[in-house]
Amino acid sequence: MEAILAIAIGLLFGCGVYLMLRARTFPVIIGLTLTSYAVNLFLFASGRLVVNAPPIISADIVRYTDPIPQALVLTAIVIGFGMTAYIVTLALRGLSESGDDHVDMIEKTADSASNQLPKRRL
Template sequence: MEWLVAIAISVITAVGVYLVLSRRTFSVVMGLVMLTYATNLFLFSSGRLAVNQPDIVTDPAAPHADPVPQALVLTAIVISFGMTALILVLAVRGYFESGNDEVDLLGPEEEIARGRT
């Protein structure tokens, strides 16, 4: 169980990091989505993985699922959802404003126009 979750988190993180480092905004946004998925899974597992256990503790010694990380993950999901929507809007607007979807601050033609090369 732990191994499965750990491998899943690491693979999703690796994909996310790879995509975030790309040149085009769309891949970067996808990378960010992947990263937030991995983060949420990680946060969820920080309360220890427990299957089929109650999350309301009557006897502290009995096995139980920790409810706090679940609440944290809910908050994190809502925030990352909002942020993803926002960056998508920004990316689209950036595309229409500048005509391409490069992440770099200045495209090569702008560099030339500015007389830097």
């Protein structure tokens, strides 16, 4: 199980970093999301992988799973949601202001932007 999880985390990280280095805002945001998934899995694994064990202390149980990484992951997921929502809004604002989804958001002047690419309204 550890090997599968490790490979999954590595794969997500790799894809995330690759996409983050792209030049368009959409792949960058997808890359950030993949990275945050990888990080959440990693955090979860920091409490060791335990199957079929409760996280709550009880008198007749000897085997537990660590509840703290679960709480940490929950916090990280919530924060990640908020951040993703914000960066999507920011990317859309850049798109509507520059008429282009390039991360550099260079404003199209009348010469460079031909009439085939009208300013999109959002």
